[in-house]
Amino acid sequence: MPDAPSRPILRPRRGPRVAAWLLGVALLVAVGWMVVTVGSPLPTTHLAMATGPAGSGAAAIGLRYREILKRSGVNLRLVETAGGFANVAQLKDRATGISVALVESGVTSRTESPDLVALGAVSLEPLWIFTRERMRGTPAERFTGRRVATAPEGSGSYFLARRLLALNGVPDSSVAFASLTPEAGAEALLRGEVDIAIMLTPWQAPALQRLLSSDRVVLEGFPRAEAYVARFPALSRVVLPQGVADLARDLPPADVPLLAVESNLVARRDLHPALQYLFLEAAAEIHGGPDVFSRAGRFPGPGSLDLPLSDQARTFYKSGRPFVYRYLPFWAAALVERLLFILIPLLAVVLPLANVLPKLYEFVTQRRIFSFYRELREIELLLASPGPAVPLDQLAGALADLDHRATGLKVPLGFAQRRFILKSHIALAREEVERRRGAQALGGGPVTPS
Incomplete structure (x- = not known):
């Protein structure tokens, strides 16, 4: 049989790209609307x-x-x-x-x-x-x-x-x-x-x-x-x-x-x-x-x-x-002047946001990944506790749920490696739980942490 066509391990998601296009179109429509309606009307002839x-x-x-x-x-x-x-x-x-x-x-x-x-x-x-x-x-x-x-x-x-x-x-x-x-x-x-x-x-x-x-x-x-x-x-x-x-x-x-x-x-x-x-x-x-x-x-x-x-x-x-009136017909100069009147304040707001928003998005994404680590740490603390027998079946279910949610976690390509590391850590914890469950089934008693 012929080999199946290979697929990339990480396929770029189209969602952000489509969202960016939609945002750009929305901004163009908004600027066009402001050019036509905001401030003085276009000059009459x-x-x-x-x-x-x-x-x-x-x-x-x-x-x-x-x-x-x-x-x-x-x-x-x-x-x-x-x-x-x-x-x-x-x-x-x-x-x-x-x-x-x-x-x-x-x-x-x-x-x-x-x-x-x-x-x-x-x-x-x-x-x-x-x-x-x-x-x-x-x-x-x-x-x-x-x-x-x-x-x-x-x-x-x-x-x-x-x-x-x-x-x-x-x-x-x-x-x-x-x-x-x-x-x-x-x-x-x-x-x-x-x-x-x-x-x-x-x-x-x-x-x-x-x-x-x-x-x-x-x-x-x-x-x-x-x-x-x-x-x-x-x-x-x-x-x-x-x-x-x-x-x-x-x-x-x-x-x-x-x-x-x-x-x-x-x-x-x-x-x-x-x-x-x-x-x-x-x-x-x-x-x-x-x-x-x-x-x-x-x-x-x-x-x-x-x-x-x-x-x-x-x-x-x-x-x-003004400069635009020296080189453009008066109606075109009026349009450019109004466009600059709108875009300059808009850019004064958008450019700082363009610098802040990626960092804010990175911070939010990291917080989402860290929330998984908080849950994983609680499970690991239970596994390491010297107290009564740990409910391994309950921990196995919690880890399976955690792994399922980590698999469905939507992150940018730049954070794919961090998600992979997170899943690796979850897999190690699941292996430890399965080891203890197997030992418990053979020995009939609680298993100490390895």
Whole structure:
């Protein structure tokens, strides 16, 4: 007959391996669930941004943000508004869906808008006052009875114009205000439908460039700009250089002191960090270069901080984007960032456990083996006792039970030798009991220990 195939004396048990696989799968499922559900949700690809009136510089800048974010797969819906005050109201009302907006300094504060954070100042917006002819006299004399075009209520221009007129003792009732967008206000001034046009807009605004290049209007300056800044700290003094609008025609014909406010990129506090970094990168691309009123690299920046700077903006201005955002698409970077956020604390717990658990398992296994030795020692003490006759049949049964339980003892392969030694010791004790039982059967009396 052919020899039967040999079998290994010690076959590895599959139980621990299967348990390890199941534990690994369970951990992966748990980590996946935590990545999806714990902390902030994964970033959306649809956002809304409040800009400003149609034809304003803010509206034009919003188009550039939309173009840049589209490269990363984010669809940015632009919402035209009256201006800064309206933008803050939209941001504070979650039902509007607005997540980001352009807001002038001085419009709100951290006390009034606790749910909003600043991503930084992005540009200077001067207050421009154009008239059909050079005006003389005091502010009250120049504005009383005039038809004045300003942006609609809810805009920074509307608020600032009235604030400055009030500081000069000019009541609203003495001025005929017309609420017009910058484009409409410029057109009305050129047609003679209004006497004065006031607008708060950046240098690049089309309506502003149209008025600066026109011979039919005059740009008024602020000779007392420093006094206004002292009374209204959100303002700053800037100078429009002579000839900067048109060097060939020398427009303006002299330096013009102006008042300006910072335009800020403001977001809801719960805007996803990955999306905040996208907006900050876009802001650096759009506003990072030089213009008439700022040097290259000034914007974006922390700004005047009417609102608290977000943690992401603080990191961005200190050291740029985090590592994962430099080399991965924003959605992948957000996923990796969240995975690290979960895994690092998890590893801080798992790694020490991975070191402790094997030792604990070894200790428990040794305790189980030692419990057999305690029973075996009690039997050996009975065999060695000089007292009355030892109940050999009872000891034989106890040893048989002990041997049966030792045979069924489940231990790792590393402890197989210890179990083998245990069974050897049990076998020696059983041999001693059987020897005595045989001698007792032959001699009829108790047998002394050998």
